[in-house]
Amino acid sequence: MEEAKRAKFPVSKGAALVVAMLASGLSQAGWYDSGKVLATGGVSMIDGAGGGGITPWATITGYGTKEGINGDLHYTYAPLANYTLHSLGAAVGFWDRFELSYTSSALTTGSTFDTVGLVADTLGGVTGSLAGTPINTGIEPFNTTIEMESIGAKVRVFGEAIYDSDNLIPQIAIGGFYKNNKNEDLLKTLKADKAKDWEAYISATKIFFPINTLINITARYTAANQTGLVGFGGPDGSDKEIRPEISLAYLLRKDTVIGIEWAQHGDNLEGESVEIAGLDLTGLQPTLEALGLGNVSGTLTQHESDWYDVFVAFFPNKNLSITMAYAMLGNITITPDQHGFYMSLQASF
Amino acid sequence: MKQIFRTIAMIFVLCLAASPSFSQTGKTETYPPIDSDALEQFGGPEGVRNWVESLFYYIMLDNRINHVFREFGNIERQIYLNTQLLQLVLGGNEVEYQGASMAAAHADLGITLTQFNAVVEAAYNACERIQLTYEACNLMIAGLAPYKHAIVTR
Numbered sequence: 001m002e003e004a005k006r007a008k009f010p011v012s013k014g015a016a017l018v019v020a021m022l023a024s025g026l027s028q029a030g031w032y033d034s035g036k037v038l039a040t041g042g043v044s045m046i047d048g049a050g051g052g053g054i055t056p057w058a059t060i061t062g063y064g065t066k067e068g069i070n071g072d073l074h075y076t077y078a079p080l081a082n083y084t085l086h087s088l089g090a091a092v093g094f095w096d097r098f099e100l101s102y103t104s105s106a107l108t109t110g111s112t113f114d115t116v117g118l119v120a121d122t123l124g125g126v127t128g129s130l131a132g133t134p135i136n137t138g139i140e141p142f143n144t145t146i147e148m149e150s151i152g153a154k155v156r157v158f159g160e161a162i163y164d165s166d167n168l169i170p171q172i173a174i175g176g177f178y179k180n181n182k183n184e185d186l187l188k189t190l191k192a193d194k195a196k197d198w199e200a201y202i203s204a205t206k207i208f209f210p211i212n213t214l215i216n217i218t219a220r221y222t223a224a225n226q227t228g229l230v231g232f233g234g235p236d237g238s239d240k241e242i243r244p245e246i247s248l249a250y251l252l253r254k255d256t257v258i259g260i261e262w263a264q265h266g267d268n269l270e271g272e273s274v275e276i277a278g279l280d281l282t283g284l285q286p287t288l289e290a291l292g293l294g295n296v297s298g299t300l301t302q303h304e305s306d307w308y309d310v311f312v313a314f315f316p317n318k319n320l321s322i323t324m325a326y327a328m329l330g331n332i333t334i335t336p337d338q339h340g341f342y343m344s345l346q347a348s349f
Numbered sequence: 350m351k352q353i354f355r356t357i358a359m360i361f362v363l364c365l366a367a368s369p370s371f372s373q374t375g376k377t378e379t380y381p382p383i384d385s386d387a388l389e390q391f392g393g394p395e396g397v398r399n400w401v402e403s404l405f406y407y408i409m410l411d412n413r414i415n416h417v418f419r420e421f422g423n424i425e426r427q428i429y430l431n432t433q434l435l436q437l438v439l440g441g442n443e444v445e446y447q448g449a450s451m452a453a454a455h456a457d458l459g460i461t462l463t464q465f466n467a468v469v470e471a472a473y474n475a476c477e478r479i480q481l482t483y484e485a486c487n488l489m490i491a492g493l494a495p496y497k498h499a500i501v502t503r
């Protein structure tokens with residue numbers, strides 16, 4: 001007993017000492033840092049990486065300098081004409097060098113695919129055994145939702161976006177996303193080739209203080225349809241291609257930035273109809289005509305447009321940024337004119 | 350005679366090597382260039398002096414950095430020298446910088462990027478304090494930013 005007591009004491013004391021050393025070591029090593037100048041951490045783009053609104057920049061997210069780690073939580077809300085995007089995620093920047101992000105997006109589609117659903121139901125009802133199995137279009141009777149997870153990583157390679165005003169070398173970062181779209185059935189209906197895929201990008205960012213302007217140019221290597229919300233690739237496969245993206249930002253005040261963005265999108269599903277139970281709707285034209293739905297396949301043609309936005313980002317302090325934008329996303333699947341308000345909040349720690 | 354000649358040559362070479370380290374020779378070359386009327390936008394030498402004074406007011410209020418200046422600095426001297434330096438950087442040519450090079454002045458201080466950024470935040474506050482436009486303030490930022498390499502040593 002006596003011995004056990006004696007033995008136990010140093011152990012717990014030792015453990016306490018280790019914990020104390022660890023705690024003080026961590027705080028002394030200064031793993032936490034929020035030393036960037038206000039607004040220079042940027043905001044969170046919809047895939048979750050540090051950047052603008054739709055484009056990842058070469059900046060590392062959060063307010064950490066090379067002396068520490070800093071992270072953010074972000075939420076984006078974009079109610080468009082036929083869709084509403086909610087995306088929620090977190091990102092951490094390590095030593096202003098490396099960034100990891102996770103974002104979960106939900107795109108509610110309202111009544112967008114009701115016609116397709118109706119056609120499927122009608123076809124299913126009439127032909128019964130259209131493909132021998134029940135038709136699964138991924139379309140719910142009410143408010144079909146597309147969910148997508150996006151995991152991102154970014155490394156700052158070289159260059160200095162902010163302080164090297166005496167040269168033209170931008171800050172360069174390379175990064176990538178792995179995206180997992182969960183509504184595989186709907187993607188099949190929309191003829192996307194894949195539901196999961198990766199994309200890679202290289203970004204160059206530079207601030208030009210004499211003209212109060214930030215320029216970012218990104219090249220993204222991807223096969224995404226609508227950033228992956230409509231899957232990847234199309235009937236011709238999912239070969240990736242390089243697509244440019246540009247952000248131009250004007251520094252209005254030390255806490256307010258306005259700007260415009262453009263991101264080129266692909267044409268994997270351009271002009272494609274939708275597919276029901278493995279059959280293209282255009283191929284079903286005679287059946288549809290017999291059902292009195294003759295002009296449906298015409299209106300069910302998909303298109304994809306480049307994305308544009310005009311934004312204002314406000315940084316009341318280093319813990320919060322509020323970005324509001326007007327997003328012009330053009331054609332999304334079978335619906336045109338998807339323009340509307342966009343808001344993104346970022347809380348940094 | 351030979352000895353003297355050698356000494357003169359050596360002094361000459363030393364001066365050449367050292368010259369960038371004690372003369373800040375003029376306007377910072379930035380891309381795109383700093384406006385030609387930058388010093389006027391700043392309110393001339395008087396405006397620069399006002400800005401530097403309020404800069405040190407904000408520096409000394411910032412607990413992240415004021416201890417460095419309290420311990421190693423000489424505020425009077427730094428206000429005096431920074432007033433000269435900023436005029437030059439903005440393109441003023443009627444002034445001479447009489448202080449040490451940025452590298453020499455900061456070499457032993459072990460300044461971090463976080464501390465440097467704190468001075469930049471104080472610089473923006475000082476601009477607001479003297480009612481300077483944000484655009485004029487950014488000309489100063491553009492002009493001083495390249496010194497980061499010499500000043501931040503950690």
Ligand code: HEM
Pocket residue numbers: 414417418421422423426427430431434447448449450454455458460464465466468493494496497500
């Ligand atoms: C672009 C930014 C900066 C500029 C333009 C600048 C400019 C100057 C100048 C002109 C001097 C006087 C040199 C002399 O006495 O001959 C000086 C000295 C000094 N600076 Fe800075 N400085 C900057 C950033 C910093 C930072 C970030 C710190 C620390 C947080 C700092 C701390 C000091 C100290 C302590 C001295 C006095 C050194 C001594 O007298 O031995 N400076 N600086």
